[in-house]
Amino acid sequence: MADIPDDLLALLRAVDTPTVCNAIEVAQGQRGFNRFTxxxxxxxxxxxxxIVGRARTAKIAGLAPPQEAPDVIRARRMEYFRSMAEGDGPTCAVVEDVDYPNCxxxxxxxxxxxxxKGLGxxxxxxxxxxxxxxVIDAGFPVLAGSVGVSHGFVHVREIGTxxxxxxxxxxxxELVHADRHGALVVPEAVIPSLKAAIETVMASEAIVLEPAREDGFDIDKLAEAWAKFEAART
Known part of the structure; x- marks a missing residue:
């Protein structure tokens, strides 16, 4: 997998996920990207x-008690933590609850x-x-399917799948980008051109945003700006 250049990583940490989604389409030269939540x-x-990082994946369940022996369940949880601690950084946890939508x-x-967070x-x-x-620690965002009160019978089912x-x-x-809007997977093929694509998205949007936020904006100025915007975007 491609290294993530430092300048791209800094930019990915500064922009929202919809911007990255648009930029992937710019890098691919077409609309239709669909690897998002x-x-x-x-x-x-x-x-x-x-959240920006390469996925450390796992599957969990908790609606019903596990069917395996307790020592097997305990050992798998520690293997889960070992897996989460591995991998070239930055990394993030991507965990499927197989009980969805009844989690x-x-x-x-x-x-x-x-x-x-302590594992990096x-x-x-x-x-x-x-x-x-x-009461959860700052500096470790979680994007989840729901908010609840119980831990149920939670246990790890699979690691790294x-x-x-x-x-x-x-x-x-795989490289994941996520914020309050949702999450997406960044295709490996676009990583070398993604920084330029993000900058292109931001520049094209500025064609409309800058005049729209100025005094005296009207429908004629919109028509002029929108024509330029249409010519610049993917």
């Missing part, structure tokens, strides 16, 4: 910088946020449940 998700700290297990609460991950994306919103959450499939190691 669907529906409205819940964010632990709206307004926090985006009850608050995997992402005060303890697990502190542990994953940048944040978490899940279709499952988060809780303890008033492909996950599917909110309509988005993610492989271990």
């Amino acid at each position: 669907r529906g409205t998700m819940q964010h632990s700290k709206p307004g926090d910088p985006p 009850i297990a608050g995997w992402w609460g005060e303890v697990h946020v502190a542990v994953h 991950l940048a944040g978490a994306v899940t279709n499952g449940v988060m809780r303890d919103l008033d 492909q996950v599917s959450l909110m309509g988005m499939q993610v492989e271990q190691g």
